[in-house]
Amino acid sequence: MPPPNPQRRDHLADAAIAVLAEQGSHGLTHRAVDTAAAVPAGTTSRYFRTRDALLNGVVERITRRLGERVDGYTIRPISPADLEEALVGVMTTMLADDRHDPLALFELHLESSRNPRLRRLLTDALRDRCRLIVRQGHAAGIEFSQDDALLLEMSVLGIMFTALTTGVPESPTEPIRTAIRALLSRHQARWHSTSAN
Secondary structure (H helix, E strand, O other), rough: OOOOOOHHHHHHHHHHHHHHHHHHHHOOOOOHHHHHOOOOOOOOHHOOHHHHHHHHHHHHHHHHHHHHHOOOOOOOOOOOHHHHHHHHHHHHHHHHHHHHHHHHHHHHHHHHHOHHHHHHHHHHHHHHHEEEEEHHHHHHHOOOOHHHHHHHHHHHHHHHHHHHHHHOOOOOHHHHHHHHHHHOOHHHHHHHHHOOO
């Protein structure tokens, strides 16, 4: 039997994300992923032996895809205005590119209320996103705390969840921008003081 290959693993994880987004957490089975991926029966269980392993693969894939999408937002010295645009781009990229990712992510969050292991995985992924916010702030001379970044992440997740589940607002870009500006405004005076020195 040939060894597993990363491309096939990613293809299966993408199919699992689609199943989560379209059928919900209850629909996520190895067989459903085989069907969605158009692969022979048993392929998914070869790459992801258990359902927990499959959930882990989905979290890893969503996290990595988001990282790939924000590669264009280079961490470098930038102004607060540049930072605002970068953060808006980062926070809206999942909705703009493919709604499967945020829908799947919210399904996982709901399941994590009954699955402590999944909750730990999602907590780690959340911390990774917060560290990205902190690094981007640092590039603009703004020292966000982890609490700042967490508050912004929680605000944006709430806006995205409401937009995806109710259609209000039609476009979440402006509410997300408002949340980002609220965070930045608390640090503007400090930035001006630092940049003047």
